[in-house]
Amino acid sequence: MRFVLSIILVLALSGLAELWLPWWSVAVVAFGVALLIGSRPAKAFAMGFCGVGLMWLTVALLYDISNDHILTGRMAKVFSLPNYGLFIVVTVFVGALVGGMGAWSASLLRRGLSKEN
Amino acid sequence: MGKKSSLLIGVILTATTCGLVYVLNRPIGALPALGRLLDPVNGCWANAEPVNEDFSGVRDIPGVLQEVKVWFDDRLTPHIHAQNDRDAYFVQGYIHASFRLWQMDMQTRAAAGRVSEVVGEKALPFDRKQRRKGMVYAAENSLKTGLANPASKLMLEAYTDGINGYMATLTERAMPLEYKLMGFKPEPWTPLKSALLLKYMADDLTGNVDDIALTYLRDAMPADQFALLFPERDTTSSPVIPKGTIFEKPSLAAPLAPSDSAAFPHFTPADFGERREDGKGSNNWVVSGNRTASGAPILCNDPHLALNLPSLWYEIQLQSPGMNVYGASLPGAPGVIIGFNDSVSWGVTNNYRDVKDYYLIKQVAGNSGKYWFAGNQVDFTTRVERIAVKGKPDVVDTVKYTIHGPVMYDDKYKDKTGLQRMLAVCWMGHRGTNEMLAIYNMNRATGYNSFVSAIMNFECPAQNMAYADRQGNIAIWGQGQFVNKWKNQGRYVMDGSDSATLWKELIPMRENPHVLNPERGFVSSANQTVTDASYPYWYNGSFIETRSWRINHVLGGIQKATIQDMCALQQDTYSILAEKMLPKMLSKLNDKASSSEHTIVAALKKWDYKLAADSKEATVYQIWWTNLYWDWWRNRFDKVPDQLWPSVERTMQLLQSDDIDQIGLFSERVNASFVKAMDSVHALEKVNSTKKTDDGGKWYMAKNTSATHLTKLPAFSYDHLKIGGWGNTVNAAKGGHGPSWRMVVQMGKEIEAYAVYPGGQSGNPGSKYYASFLQTWAAGGYNKLHFLPNAASQPNPAIKYTLTLKPKA
Structure with missing residues (x-):
C-alpha cells in the first residue's frame, strides 16, 4: 500500500513540478520522495521508475490520442523507429529511468546517512 | 551492505543520475537535447495539436487599438476584420507568427546570411555568399525608403x-517544434526582417x-556560331x-555604346563561376469577358517556386x-502578394529581364584599398560582415563596395569553381526600392488607373502583372525598374573601370511594356520574352518559351471559357517539346532498337504527348x-567551366x-541515347517498384x-507526389519546384475564386493542418475561397472559429 501511495506521490509531485520547472525536476522529486520515505533500494528504484514513468505516459497518451498520432508518427520517423507506439515507449523509458535513478540514489544515501544500523 | 558502502554507492549513483540528466539536457552533435525534447510536458509532445x-x-493584446475579429474557416484560413489599418497589419503579423514563426525566422536568417548561427559551420559558405551579394545592404536600403513613406511605415x-x-x-x-529540435529560440522581429524577406524573393527571382x-563563350567560338547557339532573342517567341x-514613342534615346573592346573584358577557362539554374517559372493569364461563358473576365495565376514545407505561402x-x-x-511580410479585392484581381510571373x-x-597595384574608375584611383568603401557560427568563433569577412556594388568574388571569396578575378555585382535589388508600398496600394486598388499607379512602386523583382477587374478590363504589364541600356550592356x-559601362538613366516605369484590353481577348505570360522587336528599349534576359506556346495556343482557340476550363489549363501536361521532337526522334530509330523495345516504341508512336x-511513355520520352540533349552538346561544352x-x-x-538530317551523327546520337534511356528506365522500374x-x-x-521541410527531415516531408507535368508543360511540377x-x-x-497550394495553413508538423492541401493540390483539386x-x-x-483580439487597457 505504502509502495503504491509513494508511486502516486512521485507521479503527482513530478507532474506539478514540471509546470514550473525544467524536465529534470522529475529526478529531484523522485530523489526527495525516496529520501523522505525510506525503502529498500530496489523498491525505491521501482517507485521512481513507475512514478515518473506513469506521469510521462499519462501526459504522452493524452497528447497522442487527441492528436490522432500525427506528431508521434513523425517523431518516430525522426528517430528511425518503426511506429508511433515505440516512440511513446522510448519517451516513457527515458523519464522513468531518470526518476528511478533519482530515487535509487536517495535510498542508498539515506541508508548510508541513517543513525540506526 | 554496510552503511559506508551504501553511502559510497549512493554518492556514485547520485553522480551518475546527475550525469545522465546532464547528458540528456544538452545537444550532442546534431542530436537535440533528448530529455528536453522527449519531456511530454514541455518537449515535442506539447506540439501535438489536438485534431x-x-x-x-478572446484575448487582450497590448498594442491592438480597437477590437479585431479573426474568423477561421474550416481550412483554417483567417479572415481578419480590423477597424483601422494599423490593427489589420498588427493582427496579420500576430496570426503569421502564431502559425509560421519558425519558418519566418529561418527564411529571414537565410536572407541575411545568418544560418550558421543556428546550424553551425556547414551553412557558412551559404551565409558568406549572402553577405557577399549585399543582401543586408539591399534590405537596409529598402527599409530606409519604406520607413520614409507613411503608408509603408x-x-x-x-x-x-x-x-x-x-x-x-x-x-x-508552445514554441514551434523545430526550435526544440534545433535547440535555439526566436528573437524579436524587426522591420528589417520583413525587408530582408522581400530581398530574398527578389534574389531568388533575379539571380540568373x-x-x-557568355563572356567566356563569345570568345570561345566564331561570332556566327555564338549567335546561332545563343541568340539574343528567341524570334519564335509568342511574347x-x-x-x-504599338508601343509609345520612348522618352529616352538609346545611349551610345562604347567600343566593344572598352566595354567587355575577356575570360579564360580558369576564371569560372556558377552553374545555371533553370526551371523557375510561372504562368498567369486573363481571359476577357467576351470569351468566357459568364461574360466576366477570369484571371489565373500559378507562380512556380520551391515546394517547401511549411509552404512559402499563407492564405489570408x-x-x-x-x-x-x-x-496569398x-x-x-505584410499585405497580400497575389490575389484580389472587391474590385480588382492580379497575378504575377517572373519577368526575367536582366x-x-x-x-x-x-x-590599384600595390594598394588594396583603391580601384581604377574613369582614370582615377577611387577608394573602396567597406562593410564588415560578422557571421556568428554555432559552437565556433565568429567569422569576419570584409566586403569591398565599388561604385557598381559589392565585390562578390575576389581572392578571399572564390566561387566553388575557383574564379580568379575580382568581380563586383550591380543589382537593381540593391537599391532602396519600396515594393511594400506597391503591395499596400495594390491591395486597395479600385480600378485600372489606381492599380497602375500602385505598381509604379514595384521595382524589383520585375514581374509580369496580369490584371482583371469587375468592370471587365484585362491588362498585363511587364513591370519593374529597368535601366536604359546600350545594346549588349x-x-x-x-x-x-570604364565609366561608359555604368548603369545610367532609368526607363520611366510608365513606359514599361503593357497592354490593356488587347484585341485577341486574352493576356498571358509564362516567363517568355516580354515583347517583339518593336519595343524601343534594348534588353536581354533568360526567357523561357515552352509554356507560353502552349498557353497561347489553348487560349487562342477558346470561346466560352469556364472556370473548369481554366483549372484544366493549369493542370495541362501537354509537352510541345515532345510534340515537336518525338516524331523526329522515332523516325531515326533503327530496327534493332525498335524491335527489342517494340512495345514501348509502339506506345510512343500513339502517345498524346501528355506528361501525365x-x-x-512520358518517362521514356523525357x-x-x-x-x-546531353549527348548532343556534351563534347562541345563539357570543357566549358x-x-x-x-x-x-x-x-x-x-x-x-x-x-540536321544531312548529318549522320544525329541518328547515331538518337539511337545511342535511346539505348541509354531504356537502361535507365528499366533500372528505375526495378528500384521504384515494390511488392505493393x-x-x-x-x-x-x-x-x-x-x-520538403526546410530542415530536409524526411519525417516532415512528402515525396513521390502523384502529379504529372514538368518544367516545359503548363503544370510545371518538377522535383522540388512547381506551382506554389x-x-x-x-x-x-x-x-x-478557387485556389490551392502544396502545403497547409499550419507550419506545425504536429498539426492536422500542416500539409492538409497537399494531396488536393497533387490531384489537381481546388478549394473554393470564402471571400467575406x-x-x-x-x-x-x-466560419468555424472566431478569435477576438481586444486592446489591453
Missing part, C-alpha cells in the same frame, strides 16, 4: 509589433547570372505583350476601412530527350531543321515531385 483544437477565443511597424505581440505570449511549451558564362502592339483575407483583400501572403550585371574591378561581364502522372549550354528551345529549333505497386516506371515515380499557389478568379458581379464582405458580423456557415 479538434478550438481556435476560438505603418505596414512595417504594425506588422512587426503584431509578431512581437504574439512572441510575448509564447511559452517554452549568364553574364559570366507577353502580343506581337503588333484582410479587411479594414477601405480594404478588403484576399489571397508571405509569412514575414537586372543584375557583373563588373571586372581593377584594383550587361549581357557580358563589363569593364568596371501515370504515363510510362529520359530519352535528356540523354539526347560554367556549363552554359544552348537552351532547350534553341536545341529543339536546331535539331528540327532539315540540315508496379508504378516504378510511371512518370510521377521517375520524376519524384516532393514537398494555383488561383482562378472570376471577376463577375459576385467574385468567384467587409462587415463586422458574418453569417457565413463556413
Whole structure:
C-alpha cells in the first residue's frame, strides 16, 4: 500500500513540478520522495521508475490520442523507429529511468546517512 | 551492505543520475537535447495539436487599438476584420507568427546570411555568399525608403509589433517544434526582417547570372556560331505583350555604346563561376469577358517556386476601412502578394529581364584599398560582415563596395569553381526600392488607373502583372525598374573601370511594356520574352518559351471559357517539346532498337504527348530527350567551366531543321541515347517498384515531385507526389519546384475564386493542418475561397472559429 501511495506521490509531485520547472525536476522529486520515505533500494528504484514513468505516459497518451498520432508518427520517423507506439515507449523509458535513478540514489544515501544500523 | 558502502554507492549513483540528466539536457552533435525534447510536458509532445483544437477565443493584446475579429474557416484560413489599418497589419503579423514563426525566422536568417548561427559551420559558405551579394545592404536600403513613406511605415511597424505581440505570449511549451529540435529560440522581429524577406524573393527571382558564362563563350567560338547557339532573342517567341502592339514613342534615346573592346573584358577557362539554374517559372493569364461563358473576365495565376514545407505561402483575407483583400501572403511580410479585392484581381510571373550585371574591378597595384574608375584611383568603401557560427568563433569577412556594388568574388571569396578575378555585382535589388508600398496600394486598388499607379512602386523583382477587374478590363504589364541600356550592356561581364559601362538613366516605369484590353481577348505570360522587336528599349534576359506556346495556343482557340476550363489549363501536361521532337526522334530509330523495345516504341508512336502522372511513355520520352540533349552538346561544352549550354528551345529549333538530317551523327546520337534511356528506365522500374505497386516506371515515380521541410527531415516531408507535368508543360511540377499557389478568379458581379497550394495553413508538423492541401493540390483539386464582405458580423456557415483580439487597457 505504502509502495503504491509513494508511486502516486512521485507521479503527482513530478507532474506539478514540471509546470514550473525544467524536465529534470522529475529526478529531484523522485530523489526527495525516496529520501523522505525510506525503502529498500530496489523498491525505491521501482517507485521512481513507475512514478515518473506513469506521469510521462499519462501526459504522452493524452497528447497522442487527441492528436490522432500525427506528431508521434513523425517523431518516430525522426528517430528511425518503426511506429508511433515505440516512440511513446522510448519517451516513457527515458523519464522513468531518470526518476528511478533519482530515487535509487536517495535510498542508498539515506541508508548510508541513517543513525540506526 | 554496510552503511559506508551504501553511502559510497549512493554518492556514485547520485553522480551518475546527475550525469545522465546532464547528458540528456544538452545537444550532442546534431542530436537535440533528448530529455528536453522527449519531456511530454514541455518537449515535442506539447506540439501535438489536438485534431479538434478550438481556435476560438478572446484575448487582450497590448498594442491592438480597437477590437479585431479573426474568423477561421474550416481550412483554417483567417479572415481578419480590423477597424483601422494599423490593427489589420498588427493582427496579420500576430496570426503569421502564431502559425509560421519558425519558418519566418529561418527564411529571414537565410536572407541575411545568418544560418550558421543556428546550424553551425556547414551553412557558412551559404551565409558568406549572402553577405557577399549585399543582401543586408539591399534590405537596409529598402527599409530606409519604406520607413520614409507613411503608408509603408505603418505596414512595417504594425506588422512587426503584431509578431512581437504574439512572441510575448509564447511559452517554452508552445514554441514551434523545430526550435526544440534545433535547440535555439526566436528573437524579436524587426522591420528589417520583413525587408530582408522581400530581398530574398527578389534574389531568388533575379539571380540568373549568364553574364559570366557568355563572356567566356563569345570568345570561345566564331561570332556566327555564338549567335546561332545563343541568340539574343528567341524570334519564335509568342511574347507577353502580343506581337503588333504599338508601343509609345520612348522618352529616352538609346545611349551610345562604347567600343566593344572598352566595354567587355575577356575570360579564360580558369576564371569560372556558377552553374545555371533553370526551371523557375510561372504562368498567369486573363481571359476577357467576351470569351468566357459568364461574360466576366477570369484571371489565373500559378507562380512556380520551391515546394517547401511549411509552404512559402499563407492564405489570408484582410479587411479594414477601405480594404478588403484576399489571397496569398508571405509569412514575414505584410499585405497580400497575389490575389484580389472587391474590385480588382492580379497575378504575377517572373519577368526575367536582366537586372543584375557583373563588373571586372581593377584594383590599384600595390594598394588594396583603391580601384581604377574613369582614370582615377577611387577608394573602396567597406562593410564588415560578422557571421556568428554555432559552437565556433565568429567569422569576419570584409566586403569591398565599388561604385557598381559589392565585390562578390575576389581572392578571399572564390566561387566553388575557383574564379580568379575580382568581380563586383550591380543589382537593381540593391537599391532602396519600396515594393511594400506597391503591395499596400495594390491591395486597395479600385480600378485600372489606381492599380497602375500602385505598381509604379514595384521595382524589383520585375514581374509580369496580369490584371482583371469587375468592370471587365484585362491588362498585363511587364513591370519593374529597368535601366536604359546600350545594346549588349550587361549581357557580358563589363569593364568596371570604364565609366561608359555604368548603369545610367532609368526607363520611366510608365513606359514599361503593357497592354490593356488587347484585341485577341486574352493576356498571358509564362516567363517568355516580354515583347517583339518593336519595343524601343534594348534588353536581354533568360526567357523561357515552352509554356507560353502552349498557353497561347489553348487560349487562342477558346470561346466560352469556364472556370473548369481554366483549372484544366493549369493542370495541362501537354509537352510541345515532345510534340515537336518525338516524331523526329522515332523516325531515326533503327530496327534493332525498335524491335527489342517494340512495345514501348509502339506506345510512343500513339502517345498524346501528355506528361501525365501515370504515363510510362512520358518517362521514356523525357529520359530519352535528356540523354539526347546531353549527348548532343556534351563534347562541345563539357570543357566549358560554367556549363552554359544552348537552351532547350534553341536545341529543339536546331535539331528540327532539315540540315540536321544531312548529318549522320544525329541518328547515331538518337539511337545511342535511346539505348541509354531504356537502361535507365528499366533500372528505375526495378528500384521504384515494390511488392505493393508496379508504378516504378510511371512518370510521377521517375520524376519524384516532393514537398520538403526546410530542415530536409524526411519525417516532415512528402515525396513521390502523384502529379504529372514538368518544367516545359503548363503544370510545371518538377522535383522540388512547381506551382506554389494555383488561383482562378472570376471577376463577375459576385467574385468567384478557387485556389490551392502544396502545403497547409499550419507550419506545425504536429498539426492536422500542416500539409492538409497537399494531396488536393497533387490531384489537381481546388478549394473554393470564402471571400467575406467587409462587415463586422458574418453569417457565413463556413466560419468555424472566431478569435477576438481586444486592446489591453
